[in-house]
Amino acid sequence: MRKSIPILAILTTQIHSTSPQQEPYTNLPDVPPGLFTSQARVEIHNTTLQAAWNALNDFSSYPDWNPFVRSALAVDAKNISLERNFPIEGAFLLMSTQIPPLPLPVNRYTPDNPLHINPAYELINHVQPDLHRLAWQFIPKEALAAERWQAVSDLGGGVVLYESREVFSGPLAQTLKDLLEEGLQASFEAQGAGLKLLLEGKGGKQ
Ligand SMILES: *[C@@H]1O[C@H](CO)[C@@H](O)[C@H](O)[C@H]1NC(C)=O
Ligand SMILES: *[C@@H]1O[C@H](CO)[C@@H](O)[C@H](O)[C@H]1NC(C)=O
Numbered sequence: 166m167r168k169s170i171p172i173l174a175i176l177t178t179q180i181h182s183t184s185p186q187q188e189p190y191t192n193l194p195d196v197p198p199g200l201f202t203s204q205a206r207v208e209i210h211n212t213t214l215q216a217a218w219n220a221l222n223d224f225s226s227y228p229d230w231n232p233f234v235r236s237a238l239a240v241d242a243k244n245i246s247l248e249r250n251f252p253i254e255g256a257f258l259l260m261s262t263q264i265p266p267l268p269l270p271v272n273r274y275t276p277d278n279p280l281h282i283n284p285a286y287e288l289i290n291h292v293q294p295d296l297h298r299l300a301w302q303f304i305p306k307e308a309l310a311a312e313r314w315q316a317v318s319d320l321g322g323g324v325v326l327y328e329s330r331e332v333f334s335g336p337l338a339q340t341l342k343d344l345l346e347e348g349l350q351a352s353f354e355a356q357g358a359g360l361k362l363l364l365e366g367k368g369g370k371q
Contacts, residue, residue: 192298192316192328199310199334201342203349207357209325212364217317217325218297220363224250224258228273230363232266233352235277239289254292258301260285265348266355270362281348287313309337325364327357 189206209217220226224237238259239247247256262283267275290312291300297318303311313331320326331353333341341349 190318190320190326192296192318192326193314193330194298196312196314196330196332197334199332200338201346202330202332203346203353204330205328205353205357207327207354207361208320209327209361209364211323212325213323214297214317214319214325216364217327217360218294220360221299221315221317222251224252228271228275230271230359231356232263232269232271232359233356234260234262235267235271236261252289252292252299252301254289256289257304258285258287258289260287262352264345264352266352269355269359271359283345306335308335309333309341310335311338327360329353329356 220230224239227234227237237250239250239252240257240259241247242257244257244259247253252258261277262285263278263281264283265281267278267281286304287301288304289299289301291298291314293299296316298314298316300312300314302313303309311331311333313329315327315329317328318326331349
């Protein structure tokens with residue numbers, strides 16, 4: 166914990182010195198700071214909020230566009246898949262991720278890089294259709310406090326903002342930072358780029 170203080174101080178200074186007046190618009194919730202953060206912010210043109218929200222919720226289609234989360238399966242507490250492969254609060258998520266990400270574009274036949282496969286098991290703890298936000302949380306949270314938020318918002322004129330952020334703290338955070346911070350950041354950005362490619366490639370149609 167002691168190590169996180171200087172990093173936070175530097176981050177805070179940078180944020181304030183680059184945007185002294187106005188923070189940019191965000192649809193992500195305020196969360197307590199941690200040891201490090203992975204995040205992405207991408208404007209997607211010529212699309213709709215509904216199309217972006219549907220893409221994030223449709224886990225079964227992730228392999229078609231997502232260079233980070235190559236597969237995602239919503240399961241119950243016994244790891245039995247849900248009837249529909251969509252996020253539900255209180256369900257769990259079994260994922261296979263690529264950290265760092267695969268190069269874009271990807272489809273469901275794109276082979277994994279076997280050296281970069283990271284399985285993940287998380288609790289889906291927020292599904293907020295009204296706010297167009299989703300979050301899942303690493304378990305056990307006593308080992309690593311890490312909640313991945315994703316949000317989409319309508320900026321008007323056919324422009325949709327995709328945001329994702331995960332703040333890491335807890336006993337495993339330093340190890341994760343040493344091993345994967347750079348790759349995680351690249352993967353977060355790649356998912357945003359993949360979503361942009363998917364939605365702009367379809368010309369705004371669902
Ligand atoms: C479900 O799968 C995860 C990941 O493999 C595992 O950690 C967990 O213990 C499993 N839960 C059950 C009830 O088998
Ligand atoms: C937006 O999508 C429409 C319909 O698919 C397409 O005709 C148009 O060229 C696109 N516009 C831009 C700026 O990409």
